[in-house]
Amino acid sequence: MSSQDNSEENLPQQQDDADGGVLATRDNPFANPGLPPHEHRVQDIDERAAKRSERVVAGLFTLSMLSTIGFIASFVAFPVDKIVYVFPIGRVSALNLSLGLTLGLALFCIGAGAIHWARTLMTDVEVPEERHDIEATPEVREEVLAGFQDGARESDLGRRKLVRNTLIGAMAMVPLTGLVLLRDLGPMPGTMLRHTKWAKGKMLINENTHEPLRPEDIAVGSLTFAMPEGLSEEDHDFNNQIAKAALMIVRLQPENIKDKRELDWSHEGIVAFSKICTHVGCPISLYEQQTHHVLCPCHQSTFDLTDGGRVIFGPAGHALPQLRITVNDKGYLEAMGDFAEPVGPAYWERG
Known part of the structure; x- marks a missing residue:
């Protein structure tokens, strides 16, 4: 008998060590040795x-x-x-x-x-917890392995190379559909938001009555919503266009307007600003007559219409774009061009 066999015979059947583990035996030479001795941290001593x-x-x-x-x-x-x-x-x-x-x-x-x-500083003493074995029995493992081998053999995946190769190709190409979904993100914001339907000579049309607006139609302290001439609800892209071109019109006392450019771009105190909030693009609809502030109902961004549409509260990043307006020879309010800056929320390329 070899010395190795002698050493295995000398192993006890089972013996617990001082740390709660189980020492090696003839039947289980790789038994749990238990936790190592606890080492105190410098902060403990x-x-x-x-x-x-x-x-x-x-x-x-x-x-x-x-x-x-x-x-x-x-x-x-x-x-x-x-x-x-x-x-x-x-x-x-x-x-x-x-x-x-x-x-x-x-x-x-x-x-x-x-x-x-x-x-x-907190205690770091190890606390062992007894848990049952989670591995499957040898019989279960053999049954699962045999079932897998039978399934692979019955599928003929190894012999049917055409099926195998086309399956691999199909699975490899499916993720490419995600690239196509990126198209739904739309064009770059700079292309989409920098230009609207407003242009020189286009009259301001009341959104509710669909009639051109005259200065006398705008009362002091009122809020009127307008859209550009030629834009119709029957157009296939009406929603996309009105989402950028929506306009709110307020009549102020000229002496209350603080911003010189705003005063120059107005007509007899009538000012026109984009209705689209510069935070995430919600439509602005709340107007405070006493303060001349407009409030976005989504996230409470507040803009001062007497000071160039400047942000005075909330998460919006920049002022509301103003539309320069005048009166044509027929007495109707009309635009003198498009907005000077992009409408809506900020984006990386805005500058």
């Missing part, structure tokens, strides 16, 4: 090290609080229309950048502090 870790965790949480204060202060410090250049991103909103950085730092410091706290 040195109170000064524990205090240092405590200060680090507290410092991270304090930095998070300061970042939150910075997040709140950013609303006061940066106007919504301030643009800064950041390499390598390019031109970005100073407000959005500051809000993102401060909020990101606040959340990161909370997470980092919690992790450092757990790894250095």
